Amino acid sequence: MSCIKEVVLPVEAEEAWEAVTEPDALEAWLADEVELDLREGGAATFVLPGGEQRTAIVEEVSPGERWSFWWWTADAPGSRVTVELAPAVGGTRVRVTESPVGPWASHGRPGGSHARRELAPVLVRAPAAA
Amino acid sequence: MSGGGDVDAVFGALADPTRRHVLGEIGRRGGATATELAADLPVTRQAVAKHLGVLAGAGLVDGRRAGRETRYRVTPAPMGEAIDWMTRVGAQWDERLARLQRLTTRDRA
Structure with missing residues (x-):
């Protein structure tokens, strides 16, 4: 199960890449506050409009083409987001794919913030062996 | 649970x-x-x-x-939750990508 959304930006790939990876740019459309270490295994935090804070880990980066990350909150299950760029008529297509991590999405998570602290090191190791 | x-x-x-x-x-x-x-x-x-x-x-x-x-x-998630998730997440990305498009369109103008 994935949610896929696309938009064509009237800019070249290089500019589109900056728009979907630079924290300053991301703060203009994705989240109010963005901290991002854009490399495999890099950590990130997003404070969404409304104040929801999401912790994230970068899974993969192919400069100029694609990057993906996993994000989650203290009390909601995580999901994986892939942002892909492709040439398109009139500019650059941005395709976002978000998939829930698993069907455990329905599980209650007492002590969610505890879980979040525990999860980060596990995930940090994940991309290295890919 | x-x-x-x-x-x-x-x-x-x-x-x-x-x-x-x-x-x-x-x-x-x-x-x-x-x-x-x-x-x-x-x-x-x-x-x-x-x-x-x-x-x-x-x-x-x-x-x-x-x-x-x-x-x-x-393992299947309850269908209702899956639909809720798709609807909610889809609406969020619609908003975000609309903002992104406005941003790059404005920069270009």
Whole structure:
């Protein structure tokens, strides 16, 4: 199960890449506050409009083409987001794919913030062996 | 209904790239056996079976005997929750990408 959304930006790939990876740019459309270490295994935090804070880990980066990350909150299950760029008529297509991590999405998570602290090191190791 | 231990098990299970691939393949195929999965992976059937055991232990897949093999499928989330999720997440990305498009259009003007 994935949610896929696309938009064509009237800019070249290089500019589109900056728009979907630079924290300053991301703060203009994705989240109010963005901290991002854009490399495999890099950590990130997003404070969404409304104040929801999401912790994230970068899974993969192919400069100029694609990057993906996993994000989650203290009390909601995580999901994986892939942002892909492709040439398109009139500019650059941005395709976002978000998939829930698993069907455990329905599980209650007492002590969610505890879980979040525990999860980060596990995930940090994940991309290295890919 | 479940404590943090389950969540740890899930993330532990997903920390391995081969297991993530296996889980994705099971989902894509709508179900698979260890033999089928091993045919497309550079690992042995035994290794795949071990990964399936970890995924099953975390509740991400369940296995049913089918003849001599066990067929695994991704544990289904309640359909209502799935629809809720798709609707909510889709609406969020619609808003975000509309903002992104306005941003790049304005910069260009």
